[in-house]
Amino acid sequence: MAAPFACGPGATRGRVHAEDESAHRTPFQRDRDRIIHSSAFRRLKHKTQVFVEHEGDYFRTRLTHSIEVAQVARTLARALGLNEDLTEAVALAHDLGHTPFGHTGEEALSALMAPHGGFDHNAQAIRIVTSLERHYAGWDGLNLTWETLEGIAKHNGPVGDPVPVALADYNARHDLELATHASAEAQVAALSDDIAYNNHDIHDGLRAGLFTTEDLLALPRVGDCFRAVDRAWPGLDPSRRRHEALRRFFGVLVEDVIDTTRANLVALAPATPADIRRAGRMTVCFSPALWADLRELRAFLFTRMYRAPSVVEMRSRVTQVVEELFPLFLATPEHLPGEWQGDVARAGDAAQLARIVADYIAGMTDRFALKTHAALTGRRSALCGDYADAP
Structure with missing residues (x-):
């Protein structure tokens, strides 16, 4: 049963271009399907996270990452009583605006576009789904619902000044209420992104030989998971040991978000989706203790992976x-x-x-x-x- 603060498809604020409703799919299901069938989504297959696409078939691409994010997002949405279809739509769309070559390409394009209003991948995703996808007879873009567009634009929180030019241009025509937080569904998509990349960047870094499993033993939470596996299966094959430990670490992140968010919801007692948007802070989040441990992990990955020679x-x-x-x-x-x-x-x-x-x-x-x-x-x-x- 959906929670009262979940975004119900029957209460959507609708689309810019009016359409007849589907007899078999809700508005949020149609959004999800349009994203999956878009050209931009297919191109994610050959856009990378950290490594350049040709470096190996094993490494994550933006497409495999987006699928992993969507899987985590559906799990969290189900546990929290949220709308799974809206959550999945935002999760699948969250990386549509990324450039080639991961964050390196975005940094380069941002610098080049600085005299012309800048470049931001979230704003670019909005440009893609509202203008640059040109396949439908009646409009440019995918004509997504307001809730999905809101989630893409501000799943990481309110958009402060200066608002990226590409997003400001669209928002002037269709107000996405950029100063407020997004729905709980969009917040779940954002945390699912964190969970997925924290886990798979470790996988990819190990695969690339940038660090070893022994290097991970000093990291909080991750090291605990390896030691738990060693106690349960001493002498386990290294590949299985690594997979089992990181599977457990994945579970630690998911369980923490669920427990922390449930506590936040009890304290906030939201009765509508608008209560989540007006809460003044993220409702879906990690606990402070886990967040501190993740900062240590990110510092390790920055040094040993993102800035490896x-x-x-x-x-x-x-x-x-x-x-x-x-x-x-x-x-x-x-x-x-x-x-x-x-x-x-x-x-x-x-x-x-x-x-x-x-x-x-x-x-x-x-x-x-x-x-x-x-x-x-x-x-x-x-x-x-x-x-x-x-x-």
Whole structure:
């Protein structure tokens, strides 16, 4: 049974473009399905988290990460009495706005777009689902419900000043109430993102040989899970030992969110979804003790993984790709595909043209960015494979 503070599909604030309701799916189920069938969602298959896409089939991509986030989100939503479909829709959409090459690509594009209003992946996700997906006869975008759009825009909390230009432009036409917190469903999606990447970054770092399981024993919670496995199964095969310990760590994170959020809900006693939005703080969250331990884990991963020499070298190489593509397209927009030329013709100033170029580059997969860079510069990188997928 849904909790009174859950977002019910029958009470949705609706869509910008009116549509007949489906006889078989709720509005939030339709949102989820439209996200899954979008071009931007498919491109996540070849966009990476930390490593460049070609480095190994085992490493997480934005697509596998989004699926993992959605799985955790449904579990949490069910345990808390929330709407699972809305939660899943926000979880699946949360990374749609990411550039190629993970956060490295976003940092490069943000710097390049600084004179033109900046770049933010959450705001870019809103641009994608409200404008850049152009497949429907009656509108641009996916025509998602207000609740799903709100969740994408502010699942990490209220959006303060300065509001990213891309998000501000849309919000001026369709108020998403950026100064308030999002629904409990969107907050669950945000915490599920934290749970998923904290766990799988350890997996990927171990796989890449950037640290060992013994290095993890000093970390709070993670080390406890390894020691518990060693007590239960002494001498366990290293691969099984690692998987079993990290499976337990995953469970620790999920259980903490459920217990902490339930306590918060008792204290808040929300009667409607609006009570969650007006609470003034995140209702769905980790306990302070676990959050402190996660900060220690993130510091470890920052040093040993995100700033490992091999990763830093790769960051430098892919940053150069983005830094060279952007001014090239800005100076010669005729290199953009034919379907983008209408937008180029309508661009009224340099900032609008820069936004179009940023939209195009942000939509690239790792492999397509490398191939395009090689084709336009005549310098084929050792990272570039024989790929043909386009944004």
